[in-house]
Amino acid sequence: MIDLYTWPTPNGFKASIMLEEVGLPYEVHAIDIGAGDQFKPEFLKISPNNKMPAIVDREGPGGMPYSLFESGAILMYLAEKTGRFWPQEHPAKYDTIQWLMFQMGGVGPMFGQAHHFRVYAPEQIAYAVDRYTNEAGRLYGVLDRRLGEAEYLAGDFYSIADIATFPWTRSIERQGHALDDFPNVKRWYQAIDARPAVQKGLQVLADRRREGPIDDKSRETMFGATQYQKR
Numbered sequence: 413m414i415d416l417y418t419w420p421t422p423n424g425f426k427a428s429i430m431l432e433e434v435g436l437p438y439e440v441h442a443i444d445i446g447a448g449d450q451f452k453p454e455f456l457k458i459s460p461n462n463k464m465p466a467i468v469d470r471e472g473p474g475g476m477p478y479s480l481f482e483s484g485a486i487l488m489y490l491a492e493k494t495g496r497f498w499p500q501e502h503p504a505k506y507d508t509i510q511w512l513m514f515q516m517g518g519v520g521p522m523f524g525q526a527h528h529f530r531v532y533a534p535e536q537i538a539y540a541v542d543r544y545t546n547e548a549g550r551l552y553g554v555l556d557r558r559l560g561e562a563e564y565l566a567g568d569f570y571s572i573a574d575i576a577t578f579p580w581t582r583s584i585e586r587q588g589h590a591l592d593d594f595p596n597v598k599r600w601y602q603a604i605d606a607r608p609a610v611q612k613g614l615q616v617l618a619d620r621r622r623e624g625p626i627d628d629k630s631r632e633t634m635f636g637a638t639q640y641q642k643r
């Protein structure tokens with residue numbers, strides 16, 4: 413049994429989609445990041461960077477409980493545990509890793525900043541909005557060129573690199589772009605969106621997702637004094 417600590421955000425959906433894809437039993441624990449659950453001492457023990465998702469595998473290596481934070485590491489762990497979605501032979505192994513790292517180091521942080529300055533920031537700062545909207549567009553261009561030469565990011569197989577990237581592309585309008593401008597990304601997006609396990613993973617805590625502008629309490633918790641107090 414896997415304990416999944418999550419919230420309905422792109423990073424959270426990576427883990428819930430993967431758990432649905434591999435078919436491991438899991439129990440969901442909501443970490444309401446607007447309410448400050450990520451700062452609770454019991455959560456910080458498994459996720460010291462106060463971010464979700466995190467997992468605890470009750471039957472980890474050696475039969476002992478094992479906890480893990482960082483969505484990319486969680487995907488690799490679950491892939492290795494089940495032998496799914498991460499081929500171990502060369503070159504497929506590192507073809508997968510390079511696109512997973514591209515997501516973790518590029519797509520996630522840059523799209524996240526685009527969301528921040530376009531949607532969450534209390535004031536519109538033109539330089540920041542332009543910078544991250546442009547960077548998101550550049551990264552969509554990289555994805556589109558890659559998906560013009562390969563069916564999936566790592567090659568002709570669906571992998572943890574796709575599972576990591578897909579949830580972020582669901583919010584393309586929030587990043588200031590449109591799928592119609594990236595036809596190869598659109599083709600890939602529609603294929604992944606049609607997978608039943610993906611749809612089930614996207615249902616995890618979906619009823620708790622808040623649409624619309626962020627409220628002041630959540631903004632303070634995530635981007636104000638609560639986030640930056642010394643712990």
Ligand SMILES: N[C@@H](CCC(=O)N[C@@H](CS)C(=O)NCC(=O)O)C(=O)O
Pocket residue numbers: 421422423424445450462463464465481482483484520633634639
């Ligand atoms: N690199 C991390 C990023 C996770 C992350 O940014 N999680 C956000 C929500 S999507 C979070 O937990 N934010 C709470 C906070 O910063 O206080 C991963 O991929 O797991």
